[in-house]
Amino acid sequence: MSVAMKRKAIIAGNVELAQDVYSMWLDAPDIASEAKPGQFVSLYSRDGSKLLPRPISICEIDKQQGKVRLVYRIAGNGTREFAGMAATEWIEAMGPLGNGFNLEGRKALLIGGGIGIPPMLELAKQLICEKQIVLGYRDITFLEEEFEAYGKVFISTEDGSKGTKGNVIDAINENQLEADIIFACGPTPMLRGVKAFATEKNIKAQLSLEERMACGIGACLGCVCKSKEIDHHSNVKNKRICKEGPVFYSEEVEL
Amino acid sequence: MSVAMKRKAIIAGNVELAQDVYSMWLDAPDIASEAKPGQFVSLYSRDGSKLLPRPISICEIDKQQGKVRLVYRIAGNGTREFAGMAATEWIEAMGPLGNGFNLEGRKALLIGGGIGIPPMLELAKQLICEKQIVLGYRDITFLEEEFEAYGKVFISTEDGSKGTKGNVIDAINENQLEADIIFACGPTPMLRGVKAFATEKNIKAQLSLEERMACGIGACLGCVCKSKEIDHHSNVKNKRICKEGPVFYSEEVEL
């Protein structure tokens, strides 16, 4: 039987980090023991009207304590329900799911945009090479101090209220950052920008993608992205984000 | 605006009285201030998959404290959810609904069968005439001591484990009870028996009926019973149990 079994997990803490952004620790030793940076967990509503999973990336893993941390933004009724939950309550969770990042490279650029920032934290902790961390926000920032222990942090905000005014690529350019590997997670337009940048600079890039999911385990074919080559499993130019992904090398996928 | 507005009410207590039978006190001053014995409250599930109300009779009214008591049996998923709720949690409730008993007579027989027993308690408290209380159970009894303050209590059990072996009519016959008014609530076969008994003895009888409901306020026509005469509202021989009832004189309705 799989370790990714769906189970009730006790919430070990759930606090608001910034407006509508929450940080939840789950007491889930089996998830923690298997989890890798870049993988995700499916969370389930307790309301029978909302049946599908909410995929949330793993932000931190505490193997000692058997806990994983999820940082999420209220985007609709499901995440709103989670935000209202308190420590000691249970939540149904399945994971760890997906492939996770490949730990590689000597000088890395970790790029997170918006709610794509959280998975970069555990990656930053586990990646042992030199790290430059670029975090892009619309306006209000969160989590950025927690990154400081792991590398130099560069910030971009769309409104210019902090760091570079603009997006993550603007921050990279402004700071003339160089690297031999890129790890990125964020909205698709940002990932497109990162892919273009990586191609231009000829840097290898691992991108974490997002798509609506139903099963979360590779069975429904709901969450595919377009791949450059015919995929081994699907036998067509589609890859399942929940199974082959969510992390892909930039040249593997079309965005 | 109606006093029967749907609202959140805080649960002031919720304890198991007997196997699968629970007693819940609701902190609901507006319900308490208007409620009469024989009326009911619609309780709502917090799960979006279960939308319709669960009608539950009012068992006791505490006007001073602004509380009402509901005693209910776990019959399915809705009542199971209620049974799992704890004091200080909220529940959505609408009421008081329905007509309630007419307080009348000089020598009364209060007859409750199974989960039809609870509404008899507030009636017993408010009815000032001489009272004989007949409670019919399958096997396990509940609430019976609480009736003792208000009149002589007679018990029937189907398995004979307590009181008369048989049903409420057997208990009435065994104890040769007489009355000029009957109040009864219980399963339809019991009410049929009570109606036959009342007709034979020529005693006036108020019967509290039950039917599946949707609106609970007289709009959907889901909960009708057959009436002897053309009903004033429906213009056919149907009466709405949630509105004209749940209490009817035995000669008004066909069972």
Place this chain on the structure above:
Amino acid sequence: MNTSVTLAGITFKNPVTTASGTFGSGMEYSEYVNLSQLGAVTTKGVSNVPWSGNPTPRVAEVYGGMLNAIGLQNPGVDMFIKRDIPFLRKYDTKIIVNVVGKTTEEYCDVVERLADQDVDMLEINISCPNVKEGGIAFGQDPKCVEEITSELKKRAKQPIIMKLSPNVTDIGEMAKAAQAGGADALSLINTLTGMKIDIHRRAFLLANKTGGLSGPAVKPVAVRMVYQVAQAVKLPIIGMGGIATAEDALEFIMAGASMVAVGTANFINPGVTAEVVEGIEAYMKQYGVNDIKDLIGCVK
């Protein structure tokens, strides 16, 4: 901000009405909602003589919705005219009367008797799944739809709305038939035929065996059908099926409905109609929409 809509020459202060049969004649809900806040009240189906409906149980809860087999119990058109129209006229709202019959003659009879009454529109229910004769039988065959529509159109003094059944292969075809018959508007959807079995008693839950499915569970089918019909005909549409929030209502409007009706949700929250009205206004404010008409059918 303009929330008013005009259908077949009748102007409604806002696009929200009630789904027939879920709001009585407004009386019971008037204790929960100020009826003058609603664009219109659509009343329970009324027939030429009183109908007593089906045996009980008539309603059953199902996942995310309910089944009903009321069987169109109603006090008949005479009592309706005497009691319910004057009651509703006390409010500043339009009146849409839902009409039922077992035969074309019976439908015609009701429509004729309502001709001189002070009501704004007639909604013709040719889609009730819970009666043996009439109802849905008329609504599943385009020829019948066209015929009954044109018969009624001849006799009606008020604009007529044909209420379509979702229990068909191609609702667009039915809509076209109603249009060909001269309908002034369409309303959809009526309920989907469903069934529930009590596995412990090994019996049907409803005395009528089958019942009409309504509530949030049917919304995706209803939105699809509204969109489909909006592409098929030019007639204004009253959209319904599972509306419980302003967001739901806006889905129907964006799919092409000029008005929306709130049904089963009334049973769960008796104040819901007013909340839907207010929620639509709040949405328009949030997004700077000056006229609700800009939202009708805006998603293509």
Place this chain on the structure above:
Amino acid sequence: MNTSVTLAGITFKNPVTTASGTFGSGMEYSEYVNLSQLGAVTTKGVSNVPWSGNPTPRVAEVYGGMLNAIGLQNPGVDMFIKRDIPFLRKYDTKIIVNVVGKTTEEYCDVVERLADQDVDMLEINISCPNVKEGGIAFGQDPKCVEEITSELKKRAKQPIIMKLSPNVTDIGEMAKAAQAGGADALSLINTLTGMKIDIHRRAFLLANKTGGLSGPAVKPVAVRMVYQVAQAVKLPIIGMGGIATAEDALEFIMAGASMVAVGTANFINPGVTAEVVEGIEAYMKQYGVNDIKDLIGCVK
């Protein structure tokens, strides 16, 4: 206690299978459920060549269910034969292969290529609402249903199950057409066509605009259709649509289904199929039912 059922000469250890497209080819779920516990595994629709399906988003959550517009992405029958059949044959369960095509020829092609394969039954999907050609177009006209059934019956070596669409006026008529064409069994229901609109983006949620509604929300419609078909024809029925518990499965069985398939519920609880098998056994024990056949169609 006997839970085995026989359909068209094939005996299944219990009446529980998976709904096509919700269980892949069993591979992913084999980590959650011992496939040997199931009466059969019904695989995702397979076509003569690989299909890449529709653009994303392909799935959307709706109240009590979901919409999907996968568009029958599949690796094609060759890869299926090479990879998936050998995988499934490792388990002590029957294999039902769901077959799709854009034309009668394509369906025939797949059926012929499966003729000598070690699979137990073929389920012909003439009811997919998410592809432009083929699929549902075959399933909404009784003549087409009969024709394609008889064409396939000529070529198939395994018994064939025709999978019917609920998006029709009279599913009994489609069932009769399939029977006339020589079908060995029927399965129903496929998904109901639905739509969801994102009112904030003012756009369809699915790239395909419409999608198939599945999950608990559709169960009452599915149970009704199974009952209706059971009254209309003699063929054994595989019932599906919203089954998430043993109680749900028993409703279908009592309405007339000889087998049941669990679909969308797998996405919510990957271990659900085994729970349904165990729950049916528990029910039989509780009520002293010795043979599941005594429950099939017991509610009339």
